[in-house]
Amino acid sequence: xxxxxxxxxxxxxxxxxxxxxxxxxxxPTRDEARSAAERAAAEQRMPGSxxxxxxxxxxxxxxSEVAPGDDxxxxxxQD
Numbered sequence: 895x896x897x898x899x900x901x902x903x904x905x906x907x908x909x910x911x912x913x914x915x916x917x918x919x920x921x922p923t924r925d926e927a928r929s930a931a932e933r934a935a936a937e938q939r940m941p942g943s944x945x946x947x948x949x950x951x952x953x954x955x956x957x958s959e960v961a962p963g964d965d966x967x968x969x970x971x972q973d
Contacts, residue, residue, distance in 0.1 A: 896967040898938055900931040928971060935969035
């Protein structure tokens with residue numbers, strides 16, 4: 895199982911959460927950024943349905959695979 899960590903960080907004149915180097919939109923307060931990160935982390939943990947997906951890799955090649963809906967990452971929020 896993979897693990898995602900949502901970090902609360904200063905960003906663009908406010909606060910944001912960051913996951914794997916990607917920032918959310920800015921929020922005026924740290925508490926608002928943390929609340930948004932908690933919601934996003936909870937959504938990551940929710941199982942879905944098994945579906946076929948297509949995705950493009952960094953070399954521009956497309957891949958197709960089946961994504962099992964119960965293969966959800968562990969997600970946590972870290973201040």
